[in-house]
Amino acid sequence: MKIIVPISVFLAIFSLLLPFFAAKTPLPSNSPAPTVEVTTAAAVAEPTPSPTADYNLISSFDSAVSLTLQTNGEIITIKMSDYLVGVVAAEMPANFYDEALKAQAVAVRTFTYYSASGASANSVHPDADVCDNPVHCKAWLSDEALREKWGDNYDVYIAKIKSAVVATDGLCAVYEDKPILAVFHAASGGFTEDSANVWGEALPYLRSVQSPESPASVPDFVTEPAFSLSEFKRLALEVYPDMDLSGASETWFGEESRSPNGRLLSVALGGVKLSGTQLRNLFGLRSANAVWTISVSEIRFTVTGYGHGVGMSQFGANEFARNGADFKSILQYYYKGVEIEVISQAL
Ligand SMILES: [Zn+2]
Secondary structure (H helix, E strand, O other): OOOEOOHHHOOOOOOOOOOOOOOOOOOOOOOOOOOOOOOOHHHHOOOOOOOOOOOOOOOOOHHHOEEEEEEOOEEEEEEHHHHHHHHHHHHOOOOOOHHHHHHHHHHHHHHHHHHHOOOOOOOOOOOOOEEOOOOOOOOOOOHHHHHHHHHHHHHHHHHHHHHHHHHOOOEEEEEOOEEOOOOEEOEOOOEOEOHHHHHOOOOOOOOOOEOOOOOOOOOOOEEOOEEEHHHHHHHHHHHOOOOOOOOOHHHOEEEEEEOOOOOEEEEEEOOEEEEHHHHHHHHOOOOOOEEEEEOOOEEEEEEEOEOOOEOEEHHHHHHHHHOOOOHHHHHHHHOOOOEEEEHHHHO
16 A cells, blocks of 8 residues: 555545456456556557647646556655656657547546555555556656657657646546546557457446547558468467367368457367457457458468557547547547546545
8 A cells, every 4th residue: 555645635545456468357346457558559659740738737636646656676656647647658649639648647547546446455566556567557657768768859748748647637537436447548440349348347438439540540550460370370389289270271260259340259269269359469469350361371360450449549539639629528438428527526
């Protein structure tokens, strides 16, 4: 229990977070959150226009909250306001539109409070509230790392990110008065996905919606990784030695099921039933929104979008912002039925 909260903010915060990788794993109400892995927009960024930032806002809620962060093998105490800047900067390109950055700041703040309110112990880093591993918690970059990452753009970009955090000071997406599991991903491929189809538990605010990103706005919106038959077999058998891939390659894939959006839910491969996420992880696909073709020499996937597809699409948020939407409407579009409230009112 490392978060230190002043009485004035009236927060009860507990320790948190377990890794959450397996597809179809039940999602208990207080469970730690699945992460966006490394499939955030920051990994596939392209420059976009940069509207102005407001430099005169003051953070009062976020700067009054401290948490402990494990980074580079040590644990540091950090203000929520500074933590959020480092996460937003790591998870979303700073050249995204301001309203998208604000939506991202609220999503990360919400995710952090959601995780912090979980009752389960954090077995990965029991002495810290969060870590900077995006596979487990959220990516986070120090000011020093951001100076290196941004170079000559540092002054402009840090002002944009700080402005997004301060302009949303204390705001979270809440459902039934509690911070939500505010997951996000880089690009949905046209529709986001019901949480039930990816993690097995239906959360009322994580429902499939249409998302406006397109090949024109997302680098590598569609990718086509290909594997020789021998490489495919080697990768599969390395993880699933019980698979039977001895016959002709045309017989390797069996029955499959898909969501209404086309995302792979499950497929039989060599007699072993895999979830879409397991197939994605096995071959390093950018999403489970994938189809494949089999030839005499290779298996070629066609993959649309990037990430698990649940919750807010970052590139979709940027498209909404480009068209004039504000951060609240973006969040309320991707997280159904939520209110955007200051966290002290939410807990
Ligand atoms: Zn962690």
